[in-house]
Amino acid sequence: MGEGSALPVGVPVPWPSATPPAGWLKCNGAAFSSEMYPNLAKAYPTNKLPDLRGEFIRGWDDGRGIDSGRTLLSLQGDMFKSHSHYFREIWGANGPDGTGGQYIVGADTNGSRINLGTIETSAPGGSETRPRNIAFNYIVRAV
Template sequence: MRDGFIKNLGLGEGSALPVGVPIPWPSATPPTGWLKCNGAAFNAATYPLLAKAYPSLKLPDLRGEFIRGWDDGRGVDSGRSLLSFQADELRSHNHRFVNEYGTPTANIIAYTDQNSESVDVTNMTGNRCHTYIYMEKTGGVETRPRNIAFNYIVRAA
């Protein structure tokens, strides 16, 4: 039954997909002629067409990774080469503080120490605002969109 399923998907021998194209696969075991994209090295004599797609003779390790389209001069992700790895990153952003307590003045002194989670604000007349800003870490260990896990595989022969 599995062979019929593979044949119906067009993933068996004579597949229309070129050698080297990674696809998401809903099973832990790839079909015959396909390899997991797990960073493993392979033999060029065994897989000569795969060696043309991956001249490093090493499959990309797509476990737990998202595939991103190559920039190719567009300017969205410039400076990247094909098959290059990119670590996670959080976009640069600011945290702003606005204090409108009492009479507005340009002569405000704000101070804190490096371990504090608050700012004590005093205007030049000595009126203390005692404004506190509290920021805390939230979330997990990475920034990611919602997703569903698949096993990336690549046609090897």
């Protein structure tokens, strides 16, 4: 898998082990020596590997207009697309503090749409939005 591999130096590859094979490095944000790895320095001129731990790789937009304004190897934070939910008809109930109509107890989706502004929902969930996935160690050919 090292020297003589069909993959070019610098290509990240998912690896099913914690330890990379000889001639490969983990994509963990570590700095590397351009003297020791001159071909790797051509792919990563900052002499620093990308930190792909816990990250997904996304194809570069390259002028397509789907994810414009990005540069190669740039990091992008998480985001949840803005959207709205509408109730066509709602029924309210008195809350425990005596205020009327503060709690939705039923909804009908057959009537005309009503936008009540922001309504906070309570649902089980985690601290992020993500697709199903399997964890691999990203490694990069260094020699």
